[in-house]
Amino acid sequence: MRVSIAGAGNVGRSIAAELVENGHEVLLIDRDPRAIKADSLPEAEWLLADACELSTLEEAGIDTCDVAIAATGDDKVNLVTSLLAKTEFSVPRTVARVNHPKNEWLFNSDWGVDHAVSTPRLMSALVEEAVSVGDLVRLLTFRAGEASLVELTLPPQSPSVGERVGDLTWPGDVVLVAIIRDGHAQAPDPDGSLEAGDELLFVATEDYEDELARMLSPRDSNAPRR
Secondary structure (H helix, E strand, O other): OEEEEEOOOHHHHHHHHHHHHOOOEEEEEEOOHHHOOHHHOOOOEEEEOOOOOHHHHHHHOHHHOOEEEEOOOOHHHHHHHHHHHHHOOOOOEEEEEEOOHHHHHHOOHHHOOOEEEEHHHHHHHHHHHHHOOOOOEEEEEEHHHOEEEEEEEOOOOOOOOOOEHHHOOOOOOOEEEEEEEOOEEEOOOOOOEOOOOOEEEEEEOHHHHHHHHHHHOHHHOOOOOO
16 A cells, blocks of 8 residues: 655654554655655655645655545645645545644545544543443544444443344444453454443444444433533
8 A cells, every 4th residue: 555644743754654564655745854854764755845736746646645644733734735635636545634623623525534633532532432331432533424433331231231242233324343352352243242341342323323322321321422
């Protein structure tokens, strides 16, 4: 997979290092000469240029990229880069960093953003996930809000405790993707049963989140969505 990253600061370089380690081709773009530190990651390509310019993206061959990541510290730059990558070069997937929570509402398909990553939201979700039992917690939203990764820790009083996974019918288009038990993730086994304390990870659309919460944790069905 070929990935372009706009922004070669600490965040961009960290992402690049992880991707390179996993065997992907990475191109880092930054207009600040001080950010071009090719010696720190010689396996990656480096380009000193403005990622908001069409000519830069053409030179970078961004149309050959599978993913374009906008990871600068400027939300305006991240939005423009994502929009150009998606509309002018038809990059299949764009990921944009949200620096300021007040701008999060802009990071959607209208600006060419497939996936927005907001550090404050992620940290908040992880805190809630760590301390909440019986509450449905939205961890990550995909594709401009059409579906989300949600988590619920099964409380002891849940009617689903002891139920065979294969006998449970989830609401609408909800999909159970993983069960975390005793710190270990496992794929759902239709012949297995749910236990109190299981962390259940679902992909679900917002329309069915409340119904899912009522099914798994009825006593919390009137609690506000987190």
